[in-house]
Amino acid sequence: MTTHKSISKDDNIFASIVAQGKTIKSIYAHNFTSINEIINMMTTDCDSHCGLVQLNIRNQSQGWAFNMLLRISDTLSRTLRRRSQSQQPHDGLQYRLAF
Numbered sequence: 001m002t003t004h005k006s007i008s009k010d011d012n013i014f015a016s017i018v019a020q021g022k023t024i025k026s027i028y029a030h031n032f033t034s035i036n037e038i039i040n041m042m043t044t045d046c047d048s049h050c051g052l053v054q055l056n057i058r059n060q061s062q063g064w065a066f067n068m069l070l071r072i073s074d075t076l077s078r079t080l081r082r083r084s085q086s087q088q089p090h091d092g093l094q095y096r097l098a099f
Contacts (some may be wrong), residue, residue, distance in 0.1 A: 005035060005059065005064055005066055006062070007032050007033060007034060007038075007059060007062075007064060008033070009029060009030065009031050009032070009033060009036065009060075010061065011030060011032070011059050011060070011061040011062060012028070012029075012030055012059070012060040012061050013027075013028070013029055013030060013032055013038060013057065013058070013059055013060070014026070014027070014028050014054065014057075014058045014060060015027050015029075015038050015041075015042055015055065015057045015058070016055075016056050017042055017043075017046065017053050017054070017056075017070075018053060018054045018056065019049050019051065019052075019053040019054075024046060024049050024053070025045070027041070027042070031045060035057065035066065038050055038057055039055065039070070043070065043072055044047060046053055049072055050072055050073060051071065051072065052069055052070070052071055052072075053069070053070050053071075054067060054068070054069055054070075055067070055068050055069075055070050059072050
């Protein structure tokens with residue numbers, strides 16, 4: 001993910017995840033260097049919710065805000081997706097390409 005918003009370790013960051021009108025997680029912290037770090041931190045421990053959520057990030061030190069929609073999957077769905085990507089094809093056959 002690329003944005004033009006800059007973050008330094010000393011910035012005070014407020015972030016929240018809102019799902020169906022309810023705040024399911026919020027933080028007020030610093031020591032972030034990118035928006036991706038904030039997204040990763042906010043989406044961990046959100047296994048109880050699955051679906052579309054709104055992520056709000058506000059950099060109090062620099063005076064900007066950023067909002068985006070995220071899709072959160074439950075732990076079981078993420079585990080199954082990782083397994084299916086790393087395993088053999090679903091038909092059980094191994095494919096050989098002749099060169």
